[in-house]
Amino acid sequence: MVARRPGLARVSGGVAMGGPGARRSELCTGQGGSIVYTVSPSPVGKDADDVAADADEEPGGTPAIRNPATDGEPAAARRGRLRGVGPTVVLLGLTSLLTDLSTEMVTAVLPLYLVERLGFTPFQYGLANGLYQGASAVSRLVSGFVSDRFHRHRDVAATGYAMSAAAKVVLAAGGVSPGTLSGALAADQIGKGLRTAPRDAMLSLSAPASRLGFAFGLHRAMDTVGAMLGPFVAFALLAVSPGSYDLVFVLSACIGLVGVAVIVLLVRPPSARPSARPARPTAPGRGAGRAPSAGATFGLLRAPGYRRLACVGVGLALCTIGDGFVYLRLEQRLDFAMAYFPLLAAGVYCVYLVLALPLGLLADAVGRGRVFVGGYLALSGVYLVLCFAQPGMLGLIAVLVMMGAYYAATDGVLAAAASALIPAELRTGGLALVQTGVALAQLAGSVAFGALWTWRGPDTAFRWAVLAGLIAIVLAVVALRGAGGGRRTAGPARVRTG
Structure with missing residues (x-):
């Protein structure tokens, strides 16, 4: 990520400096699949705005991004699109909206159901929650490698969405037994892991x-609109027909299938096209047309900027507990009717919905690292309220607002920050690698917190969560300051793709 300087025009594959006839650098695939730069004349007779409208630039001279849904549009039409993003972003958002609506109808009541109905201890709940996160972590890496290797971002993402929809169908057909519930939730998390990285790669290639x-x-x-509506729909169904979980599962399955139809039938996958001019001739069979390898994806960790961001994300995630623990603690402290339990998640999603776009814009303006760390500071505030205070209505509102701010500041911001540090041909695998590390760290944090709650009590568990979170934030600030204070850093890592 690099800040623009006055006089720089955005061009396909590089940065054009000065007026017509200036020279520009391009990122190309050279011998052996290595990524190298060439220098060539920039288009003559076009000003900066025209060039920017014809081809969007990735920081540091990454490959030009092409979206088949918008290729061939006049420059004026492209400038008129929704704040510079294409229809792929909106359609992927609609798919996620429907899928999250389907998922949250089920998961909004799960913590209470597992603990109160099935008798799970906090440690057992933390272990179950962590294992579900772990299942998604493994599938993230698989999906990232397959998507980059075969350039099938949409197909891999659609498979993940289909698995989540199928999990709801199983619940609707099989009822709510512990075995069926565990299997369906594991399938849902694997589906989530499969779709997340290729979907985020498609987003990054569409803007x-x-x-x-x-x-x-x-x-x-x-995405959050769906997540917000899910608990409300579940609450309404159970209010009309108490105990009718089958009704919730059937409607959830139907909505999930509609979401799959959107991505399969309407989304046209964007593509990354490197410059056609190599820096030097490439010997036949050496690097020509080579697909990215798993080694190239892991090789991103040798790039200081990417490695630093991954370490910050994993370190902060290690100090994160499952949302269910927060909701269970609120229910214990406030002693409200169990029927209102799903509305806690709905409140968080309402705040997230309000803050997601503003914090995304703030991240573009002041640096994604700063906004990301700020989100974890808000999460530490949540743990602090639940640890040292007897929350009344004001405490409840504060917890929900800070949790919503945490999600808005960290979810899309981490993916956006990582995207700008990864070459386009490694985008999916690079995102999956970061997301896998974060998911595994959350698994460890959830299990550790559940064990502390079970054996030392919730007060002790939340005190340790606050302390660990603050230490992780300080270390993250120090690490990001070494990268320029969390502002945009240099462009994507230069790695070999073969």
Whole structure:
């Protein structure tokens, strides 16, 4: 990520400096699949705005991004699109909206159901929650490698969405037994892991680099609309017909299938097209047309900026507990009717919906690292309220607002920050690698917190969560300051793709 300087025009594959006839650098695939730069004349007779309208630039001279849904549009039409993002972003947002509506209808009541109805201890709940996160973590890496290797971002993402929809169908057909519930939730999490990285890669390939924060914020806002509506729908169904979980599962399955239809029938996958001019001749069979390898994806960790961001994300996630623990603690402290339990998640999603776009824009303006760390500061505030205070109505509102701010500041922002550090041909695998590390860290944090709650009590568990979170935030600030204070850093890592 690099801040623009006056006089720089955005061009396909590089940055054009000065007026007509100036020279520009391009990122190309050279011998052996390595990524190298060439220098060539920039288009003559076009000003900066015209060039920017014809081809969007990734920071640091990454490959030009092409979206088949918008190729061939006049420059004026492209400038008129929604804040510089194409229809792929909106359609992916609609798919996520429907899928999250389906999922949250089921998961909004799960913590209470598992603990109160099935008798899970906090440790057992933390272990179950962590294992579900772990299942998604493994599938993230698989989906990232397959998507980059075979360039099938949409197909892999659609498979993940289909698995989540199928999990709801199983619940609707099999009822709510512990075995069926566990299997269906595991399948749902594996589906989530499969779809997340290729979907985020499609988002990053469907918007110019300067609008990545807005594109991810728009998608997350639509995603959150579904997540917000899910608990309300579940609450309404159970209020009308108490105990009718089958009705919730059937409607959830139907909505999930509609979401799959949107991505399969309407979304046209964007593509990354490197420059056609290599820096030097490439010997036949050496690097020509080579697909990215798993080694190239893991090789991103040798790039300081990417490695630093991954370590910050994993370190902060290690100090994160499951949302269910927060909701259970609120229910214990406030002693409200169990029927209102799903509305806690709805309140968080309402705040997230309001803040997702503004914080995405703020991340583009002041630096994604700063906004990301700020989100974890808000999460530490949640744990602090539940640890040292007897929350009344004001405490409840404060917890929900801070949790919503945490999600708005971290979810899409981490993906946007990582996207700008990863070459386009490694985008899906690079995102999956970061997301896998975060998911595994959350698994460990959830299990550790559940064990502390079970054996030392909730007060002790939340005190340790606050302390660990603050230490992680300080270390993250120090790490990001070494990268320029969390502002935009240099462009994507230069790695070999073969």
